[in-house]
Amino acid sequence: MKLWRKAAGAIKDRNSIWLASLSRRTPYRHPDLEAAIIRATSHDGAKIDYTNARRVFEWIRTSPVYLKPLAWGLSSRMEKTRSWVVALKGLMLIHGVFCCQIPSVQRIGRLPFDLSGFKDGHSSPSKTWGYDAFVRSYYAYLDQKSAFISSEAKNLKKALKPTLLDELIKLQRWQSMLDMLLQVRPLDENMKVGLVLEAMNNLIVEVFDVYSRICNGIAQALLKIYASPAKSEASMALRVVQKAATQVEDLSQYLEVCREMGVLNASQCPKLENIPKEDVKELEQIINGSANNNNNTNGKRENCEHFEEEKIHEEIIMSGIRKKGSNNKRVLKTVITDKWEIFDGDCSSRTTLQDQHHFPNCYSSHLSVVSLPNHKQDLPDLITF
Template identity: 25%
Template sequence: MGLDIQSKLLQVLGLAKDHASIGKAFVQNYNEKGFFDIEVAVVRATSHDDSPIDDKTMHEILFFVSNTPGSVPFLAERISRRLAKTRDCSVALKSLLLIHRLLRGGSRVIEQQLHIAHASGHLQMGCSWFLRNPDQSFVFLQNYAAYLQERVEWIINQAGKLEPNMTGGGTKFRHYKERSMDLVFHILPKCQEFIDKVLKCSPPNTLPVENLVQVSICTILKESFQVYMTYSDGIAMLVNMFFDLSRPARALACKMLRKAAKQSQDLRELYERCRGCVGEKSLDYPSVQDITMDHIIALEQCTNPNPASSSLRRSNKGGEQVSRVSPSSPFFSPMETKISTVWVVFE
């Protein structure tokens, strides 16, 4: 009973602070109505209660930002300041949720400007005061902030899918092999970094999961489903091109596969846990594929210069060494026919 009264008093005090912040914004920005509207909307979106950010307030922020030139750095600074000054868990979590919704629901211009604001320091999501509180909610806040710091490095492409933000507007590939190598050695490591941040955002052990935490976890899960599709494509492509790689590249590939084996197991466990405690019925969980250590060891033997691995090699008529997987290997399968696009002149 005492705790209920205390929480209500804290909420009333927090709402009074919100009104004071709105009054302060009016005094500071009365000559710049667009900036005043943005600051007031930020305070309302991150108010001292446990209700999610309503769509009306979100649309207002997007409208004001779209119609006020140069307002994205201002918006980023106001959210960052709100996050740094508060000691209220709900306000902090709603500030992070506001950043997340802006990354997902804004225009491509706003998305890119938020990326620039983060790189320039206008948008800051890490707060040291999270670390000083051992409570599970604050641990989740710190992990969610770390996730968003990775998320701001990704963009939503024209197909509505997440992809890493490529400096210079992306890379154009002339050949399928070039695109495959980029997916494997550039995008796949980024996917693994992304999945690492997702895995740390596991729901707190306390049940039931709070409303705001559920909203943030649902958004994280939806984005992880998209990234996992690219992730699994990259793993399949890596295995397919493995025997065409140089020895140093094979060693790097095996390192990536070992990490993928651990991440796949952890991701499956996270999804199973979220099915039980996150009450979102519309989530379409992907089927996480197994990557066994037996498979990886079989591939690692191909990079081992030890003569014992010679059973995995054979020579062609010209004496050139050609990779071969023995029938007992877990990767044994009929060879795939590849069609070359290079013209060859026969005598």
């Protein structure tokens, strides 16, 4: 039975390639590209034709002219098939096209075919229900990602600077997409086949790409919120952070399932880190209004004073030193030192520079250079604080 099904699939692929070769080349038809698509999405579930998949990617990278023939050839292939193998290979192919990161691909919008209600027609539902669910969930994610990338490309084209609220809304959309992505998993224990494992390898890479976007977006949003606290933005950021903490646990469970299945990339994934509790508490304080502006100002001033005290110890102090020449004229010489210098006066006592003059506070950007005279006199107050 399996041998007959494999032979029937090979005959279908050969007939499809022959029909594609008879078509005329138009802006929407390209016989060679259609043949490569058919070979890359063959009915053979035991192997993947990487050679023809790379040919498709090279065509797309060459010119955006090939995007319409790709959409036509792949959509006609996906809409006619009732094989989960062909459908899954088609989704992996369009996923690879998205990874090419070509501007014309980012403007596709929704996918040109619909697999939301896909059901395999070559076997009984009791045997293929897991594959059907896998194809439907994979399609749902790629369809939403394509629409999201298209909307982001339009916003970039307008050259409008996004506000903090826009960035938080974007983060929420990425989080909803991560939820959809984590639903793409084998639900049947009998799905440990090579084609599914290869698809899961690609999905692991996609998971960490989306997860890294979320982490980077949260870090940038928190910096902006702490710089200028606003209750509405802080409330939305708190929901984003709480959602991220939940998704870390879901992602850990997802990776554990993939490791048990034998997915190669799942065993090589980086370590996941939770959101610090201090960030959550600070957001809650901003929302509750418990952060007093005066306390914040005093705290910032104390931090400034502490910072400047350390900075003073690290600065190079320049001091003027008296020196007599052969003509009994006083010559000034500049010496660079890392210690406070003590100057000798005509009196027997020694007075330090620190005792004679106060240092500027933390808002001053430099230290004054003062030279002491060699005779007693009242020094005018040249520095006012």
